[in-house]
Amino acid sequence: MIARAVHHVSFSVKNLEASRAFYEGVLGLEPVPRPDFGIPGAWLQAGQAQIHLIQNAETATGSAAASPVANHCAFEIDDYEETLDDLATLGIDLVAEMSESHQCWIADPDGNVIELIAAR
Secondary structure, three states: OOOOOOOEEEEEEOOHHHHHHHHHHHOOOEEEOOOOOOOOEEEEEEOOEEEEEEEOOOOOOOOOOOOOOOOEEEEEEOOHHHHHHHHHHHOOOOOEEEHHHOEEEEEOOOOOEEEEEEOO
């Protein structure tokens, strides 16, 4: 067996609307249809993969509080400096940064860590 690609990453979130606003507004992901599973959630397209948000008011805080870069979902970006400028304009703080390798980490509203890495 060979895993050929990431199909989706799923995050448990406390506030679905705040999380949708983050993933759509900050990262520019597009919502896609989601079947009714009987629990609130949203699916968003990120290139060939998807981000699945599942609302759970009892969810634990994401990994940003424990380890800033250990558990995360990574998105490839085109322009690192432009991305840093966009994040600053939006008031999004960096959780960690490795500027020499053009990658940084931010957190969504639930503390889930998102890596942004420049295309090579």
